[in-house]
Each structure stands twice: as structure tokens, then as C-alpha cells.
Amino acid sequence: MIARSHNPTRQAAIGWAFLVVLVWSTSWVLIRIGLKEIPALTFAGLRYTIAAICLAPFLLTKRSRQAIRQLNRNQWGQLLALGVVLYAVAQGSQYLSLSFLPLATTSLIINLTALATAIVGLVILSESPTRLQWIGITLNLGGIAMFFYPPAFSDRDGLGIAIAMVCMLANTAGTIMGRSLNRMGSIPPLILTGISMGVGAVLMLGVGLSIEGIPTISPLNWAAIVWMAVVNTAMAFTLWNYTQRTLQATESSIIANMMTVLVAILAWIFVREGLSTLDIFGIVAATIGTMLVQIRRFRQINLQTGT
Numbered sequence: 655m656i657a658r659s660h661n662p663t664r665q666a667a668i669g670w671a672f673l674v675v676l677v678w679s680t681s682w683v684l685i686r687i688g689l690k691e692i693p694a695l696t697f698a699g700l701r702y703t704i705a706a707i708c709l710a711p712f713l714l715t716k717r718s719r720q721a722i723r724q725l726n727r728n729q730w731g732q733l734l735a736l737g738v739v740l741y742a743v744a745q746g747s748q749y750l751s752l753s754f755l756p757l758a759t760t761s762l763i764i765n766l767t768a769l770a771t772a773i774v775g776l777v778i779l780s781e782s783p784t785r786l787q788w789i790g791i792t793l794n795l796g797g798i799a800m801f802f803y804p805p806a807f808s809d810r811d812g813l814g815i816a817i818a819m820v821c822m823l824a825n826t827a828g829t830i831m832g833r834s835l836n837r838m839g840s841i842p843p844l845i846l847t848g849i850s851m852g853v854g855a856v857l858m859l860g861v862g863l864s865i866e867g868i869p870t871i872s873p874l875n876w877a878a879i880v881w882m883a884v885v886n887t888a889m890a891f892t893l894w895n896y897t898q899r900t901l902q903a904t905e906s907s908i909i910a911n912m913m914t915v916l917v918a919i920l921a922w923i924f925v926r927e928g929l930s931t932l933d934i935f936g937i938v939a940a941t942i943g944t945m946l947v948q949i950r951r952f953r954q955i956n957l958q959t960g961t
Contacts, residue, residue, distance in 0.1 A: 682760075688879070740850065743820070757920075766822050767825040769794050
């Protein structure tokens with residue numbers, strides 16, 4: 655189905671995108687459980703290395719080899735940088751932060767990626783935020799303030815928050831870098847994903863094994879790693895790219911923002927991480943705020959393109 659040349663209908667693309675976000679949300683629970691046995695960087699490195707291996711056969715086709723040979727030095731540099739930032743730094747720090755913080759806390763901080771990306775885009779384009787965008791920014795920051803009220807952090811929490819902020823900033827930078835490469839359209843998405851993911855995965859795994867040593871992994875956790883690599887990473891990223899043939903990037907970001915709420919619900923169900931009423935209001939307010947910032951941008955895009 656995904657291999658077909660035609661684009662999905664709008665309804666189908668939205669449905670597939672929500673399915674991918676739900677699948678990605680389950681990764682957080684599996685990571686949280688697996689971190690009890692597997693060190694963070696090694697865990698992330700194994701997942702993404704196996705995912706990159708799954709994509710490798712597609713990079714060896716005649717068409718892919720020809721496209722790879724046509725890459726120039728600048729493009730190779732951009733792919734390597736994207737792999738380091740979006741996979742090694744962003745994913746590695748996400749796993750590390752989950753070693754210190756509850757799922758909902760880490761997810762909420764990383765949710766700032768969409769807001770930060772929108773603000774950086776506004777700055778780069780020299781556009782001032784609209785009234786609706788300012789309302790969205792205020793809601794987002796107010797929601798985060800509600801979630802973390804009253805402020806009572808241990809040293810461990812502080813370290814976890816700092817690592818999650820690194821993840822958020824790396825995700826923001828990686829998103830902008832990826833959009834820049836995709837906008838040029840000179841590198842096929844499969845080549846872009848396969849090479850950058852491979853670079854980041856090998857780097858994460860190498861650093862993890864050298865620092866954390868070789869872990870003993872139970873069969874159940876091996877099954878979780880393989881599942882996340884094949885289904886939640888290789889297949890889900892491919893399906894996500896398929897939906898982006900039809901959906902605007904802003905629409906995709908809005909759907910992806912639902913992950914914060916889904917992660918909080920899954921954390922409550924599967925790992926018994928409770929949330930207070932104020933925490934729930936904070937998560938909802940932050941998510942709605944981020945959506946308002948991007949909905950306005952999406953409307954502007956529609957007016958400009960006539961769609």
C-alpha cells in the first residue's frame with residue numbers, strides 16, 4: 655500500500671498519522687520499562703541501529719545506489735550533521751532524561767519542540783507573532799507552569815529536566831535541518847532517513863557501549879527493542895513520511911502534539927505514574943497552546959497557496 659505512487663487521501667493521511675502518533679506514544683512506556691535493565695544510550699543505540707539495518711536493503715537498490723553516488727560533499731556534511739543532531743543527541747538525551755523523570759514530565763518538556771520550531775521559524779522569516787499566536791504561547795507556558803507547580807525539584811529532577819531541554823533543542827535544530835533538506839528535494843526521503851539514522855545510531859551505540867559497557871538483556875526486552883526498531887521506528891517513520899505527501903508539515907506537527915496527552919494516559923495505565931488535576935490541566939493547556947500557534951501558521955499557508 656505504502657509503495658504505491660499515488661498520494662493518500664486527506665482522510666486516510668490523517669488516520670494514518672494518528673495511528674503513527676499512537677504507536678510512537680507506546681514507545682515511551684516500553685522505554686521506561688526497558689531502562690530498568692538496559693542503560694539509556696545503549697538502549698537507544700540498539701533500537702536505532704536495528705531500525706537502520708531494516709532500512710539498509712532499500713538503500714542497496716539500483717536507484718538508491720545511483721542517488722547516493724550523486725550526493726556532493728555539502729550534502730554528505732548535512733546528512734552527517736542531521737544524524738548527529740536529530741538521532742544521536744536528540745534520541746540519546748530523550749532516553750537519558752527518562753532515566754531521571756516521569757514519562758509525562760519528559761514528554762511535556764519535549765513537547766516544547768513544536769513551539770520552539772514555530773518561534774524560530776517566525777524569527778528566521780522576520781514575522782511577528784499574531785494575537786492568536788501570542789495567546790497560544792501564553793497558554794503553552796502557563797500550562798507548563800501549572801504542571802510544575804509547586805516547584806519542588808531534587809538534584810536528580812534538575813538533571814533530568816536539563817537533559818530533556820537538550821533533547822528539545824536538538825529536536826528543534828534537527829527539525830529545521832530536516833525541513834531544509836526536504837525542501838530542496840534533491841535527496842530522496844529514504845536516502846535522507848537511512849543515512850542520517852544510520853550515522854546517529856552507530857554513534858549512540860558506540861558511545862553507549864564504551865561508557866555503559868555491554869548489558870545483559872532479557873529475552874522480553876530484546877523483543878521490545880526489536881519491536882520498537884521494526885514497527886515503531888522503521889515502519890512508523892516510513893508511514894509518517896507517506897502521510898506527509900498529503901498533509902502540510904504544520905498539520906503533521908499538530909497531530910504529533912497529541913503525543914503529550916497520549917503518553918500521560920499510557921503512563922497512568924501501564925506504569926502507574928499518577929497525575930494531579932493541576933497536572934492534567936497543565937498538559938491540556940500546553941498542548942492547546944502549541945496547536946494555536948501552528949493553526950494560525952497553517953491558515954496563513956492555505957491563504958498563500960489557495961488550498
